[in-house]
Amino acid sequence: MDADVIVVGAGLAGAAAALKLSKAGKRVRVIEARDRCGGRGYAKAYAGDGPQLEFGGAWITPWHDRLRALVPEHGLSLRPRAPVTNRLWLRDGVLQGNGAASPDDVTAHERAIARVAVDSILLKKGLTENEKGEALTGLSFAAYLDRLGCPKSTRDLFSAWWTVSGNGDHHKVAASEFLASCSYDNGLAEGMIRFWSDTVVPGMGVLAERMIAASGAELILDDPVTQVVQESGHVEVIAGAWRHRAKACIVALGINQMPAIGFTPWLSDSKTAALAAGHGGRSFKLWLRAEGVPVGTLVTGDGSGIEFAFAERTENGTTYIVAFGLMQEGNHPADPAWVKAEAAKLFPNARIISHDWHDWVDDPFARGTWVAALAGHEAGYESSNWQPEGRIAFASSDYAREQAGWFEGAVISGEDAAEAVLVFR
Ligand SMILES: Cc1cc2nc3c(=O)[nH]c(=O)nc-3n(C[C@H](O)[C@H](O)[C@H](O)COP(=O)(O)OP(=O)(O)OC[C@H]3O[C@@H](n4cnc5c(N)ncnc54)[C@H](O)[C@@H]3O)c2cc1C
Numbered sequence: 001m002d003a004d005v006i007v008v009g010a011g012l013a014g015a016a017a018a019l020k021l022s023k024a025g026k027r028v029r030v031i032e033a034r035d036r037c038g039g040r041g042y043a044k045a046y047a048g049d050g051p052q053l054e055f056g057g058a059w060i061t062p063w064h065d066r067l068r069a070l071v072p073e074h075g076l077s078l079r080p081r082a083p084v085t086n087r088l089w090l091r092d093g094v095l096q097g098n099g100a101a102s103p104d105d106v107t108a109h110e111r112a113i114a115r116v117a118v119d120s121i122l123l124k125k126g127l128t129e130n131e132k133g134e135a136l137t138g139l140s141f142a143a144y145l146d147r148l149g150c151p152k153s154t155r156d157l158f159s160a161w162w163t164v165s166g167n168g169d170h171h172k173v174a175a176s177e178f179l180a181s182c183s184y185d186n187g188l189a190e191g192m193i194r195f196w197s198d199t200v201v202p203g204m205g206v207l208a209e210r211m212i213a214a215s216g217a218e219l220i221l222d223d224p225v226t227q228v229v230q231e232s233g234h235v236e237v238i239a240g241a242w243r244h245r246a247k248a249c250i251v252a253l254g255i256n257q258m259p260a261i262g263f264t265p266w267l268s269d270s271k272t273a274a275l276a277a278g279h280g281g282r283s284f285k286l287w288l289r290a291e292g293v294p295v296g297t298l299v300t301g302d303g304s305g306i307e308f309a310f311a312e313r314t315e316n317g318t319t320y321i322v323a324f325g326l327m328q329e330g331n332h333p334a335d336p337a338w339v340k341a342e343a344a345k346l347f348p349n350a351r352i353i354s355h356d357w358h359d360w361v362d363d364p365f366a367r368g369t370w371v372a373a374l375a376g377h378e379a380g381y382e383s384s385n386w387q388p389e390g391r392i393a394f395a396s397s398d399y400a401r402e403q404a405g406w407f408e409g410a411v412i413s414g415e416d417a418a419e420a421v422l423v424f425r
Contacts, residue, residue, distance in 0.1 A: 003029035011039025013395040014252030015211035016414030022215035033224035038205025055358040059196030064408040074210040078198040085296030105151035112150035117187025124183040144175035160300035161189040163324040168280030248421035254398035256367035274380030281369035286357035292350040371398040393417035
């Protein structure tokens with residue numbers, strides 16, 4: 001045997017699994033496709049020489065206890081998010097400071113906000129229908145918005161918050177992704193940002209790297225795994241020309257990453273179906289460098305292009321703004337001219353200097369952003385669908401039993417998978 005357990009993937013789920021296994025005295029080998037740890041947690045210098053910024057996941061919440069313990073344990077620290085001090089809405093092409101809705105639409109707007117609040121709280125309580133018998137699961141965000149029948153300005157507002165929650169095609173991703181995120185703060189979409197309380201310094205990837213180093217696991221980078229073969233009494237993991245043999249394996253990969261691996265024997269029908277559907281997380285996140293924007297400014301857009309932008313911090317006199325939109329036709333987040341034109345709509349009085357980003361959808365080892373369940377396929381992302389098969393356990397934030405979609409979920413899922421394979425001696 002090359003190890004007691006082979007962990008495929010050095011994201012936060014793989015790192016948490018390695019750490020837990022080593023504490024139980026197991027010999028672990030971690031095999032990672034990239035040249036770095038952290039996966040969808042990826043801090044790098046803005047434009048090569050700017051401040052370190054998170055281009056993947058960034059924020060943790062006040063209730064992310066596992067991460068709050070791991071950060072100081074591994075010599076890292078937390079930076080609180082700047083408070084929102086200036087709230088602006090783009091409406092009819094003009095920036096407004098007096099709310100999302102035009103005066104004529106205020107009643108319909110408030111009604112829609114209240115409906116979302118009730119629906120989100122019912123969903124949080126485990127109900128799949130509201131008191132009118134209307135479905136809360138199994139329908140797309142677009143279908144949900146149609147049912148709400150709200151004014152365009154309200155729709156635009158929800159669409160902006162969608163880019164940081166459901167984050168995919170309005171017609172495909174489940175409305176429940178939006179409702180679940182609203183439920184953090186009494187059903188209010190606007191409440192989502194209140195719980196993005198801290199970022200990890202210097203970065204989530206460094207945390208994953210230190211956790212793996214502390215585990216004493218052997219780390220192999222730059223080596224994509226292509227096959228996982230279950231034999232009687234052991235597992236073989238094939239990466240490049242190498243066959244790695246261990247008593248058990250943890251596949252610490254998300255829903256959109258796993259289809260690159262051939263499993264022998266095949267995975268269960270329900271897992272295979274979930275992998276065939278994939279998840280729909282397709283936002284773009286980019287950083288803008290600008291002058292003339294006060295930190296704490298939050299602007300939401302008009303339902304297209306860059307839809308959400310928050311001025312997070314200043315360094316050497318310039319402001320760094322984190323911005324989101326959807327990877328869809330008409331949006332060109334790689335194109336500096338398009339980004340500048342879009343940013344100018346949200347910050348008309350600012351000088352937009354440059355932007356930087358990472359394309360997670362085109363990234364061969366991510367194939368998407370954070371998990372976003374497709375409407376009608378919700379069961380496939382449940383942790384109950386990702387229980388071990390023989391000597392193989394599965395770990396990812398995408399299907400964590402708690403806090404799915406967050407880094408915290410990755411840690412929980414990694415620890416659960418480690419626990420599951422401890423039985424193999
Ligand atoms: C733009 C963006 C913003 C986000 N914002 C937040 C946020 O604010 N807060 C938050 O908590 N979460 C956020 N997330 C989600 C968070 O980043 C993820 O939930 C978390 O990183 C997932 O961890 P994981 O270990 O499950 O998967 P990953 O981080 O994807 O780790 C999987 C690892 O497996 C590797 N791999 C893939 N294929 C192979 C292969 N064939 N062989 C070997 N290795 C392979 C990958 O390179 C990767 O390192 C965001 C994500 C993105 C993309």
